[in-house]
Amino acid sequence: MASFNKVILMGNLTRDPELRYTPKGTAIAKIGLAVNRVWTNEAGEKKEEVTFVDVDVFGRTAENVGQYMRKGRPIMVEGRLKLDQWDDKATGAKRSKLGVIAETVQFLGSAPGSEGSAPAAPSAPRAARPAAAPSAPAAEPVEGDGPPESDDVPF
Numbered sequence: 001m002a003s004f005n006k007v008i009l010m011g012n013l014t015r016d017p018e019l020r021y022t023p024k025g026t027a028i029a030k031i032g033l034a035v036n037r038v039w040t041n042e043a044g045e046k047k048e049e050v051t052f053v054d055v056d057v058f059g060r061t062a063e064n065v066g067q068y069m070r071k072g073r074p075i076m077v078e079g080r081l082k083l084d085q086w087d088d089k090a091t092g093a094k095r096s097k098l099g100v101i102a103e104t105v106q107f108l109g110s111a112p113g114s115e116g117s118a119p120a121a122p123s124a125p126r127a128a129r130p131a132a133a134p135s136a137p138a139a140e141p142v143e144g145d146g147p148p149e150s151d152d153v154p155f
Contacts, residue, residue: 019066029062
């Protein structure tokens, strides 16, 4: 039987990212994400529910999240669900928690302090950006299409 485990979440960070490194040097960023749902009930009242999700981000993307993201900033995460299970040290009871392992991250909104003069820094790693499907066949490549040729891009 086939399986499929994919999650796409868009929300705001509930806290500043917690960036750590494994002994082998792999970066891990732990972030909290608040995802809001707003609806109108039968009586016409606006209701809102918030779901809080813990997300783990790895590698260079984790370093970018740690460098550029702060509490309250909007972000989109694509990843997979992961169930963590452990025994509570105090009570000995079995505990579990459902979280997300990020596969791609996209920074949303503009960079803080970019409301004017200078252009904002790129908002997400190139590998994390979804590829856009062309709406019409392209006649010829246009200069500037594709990834930048320079190696000094911070992503």
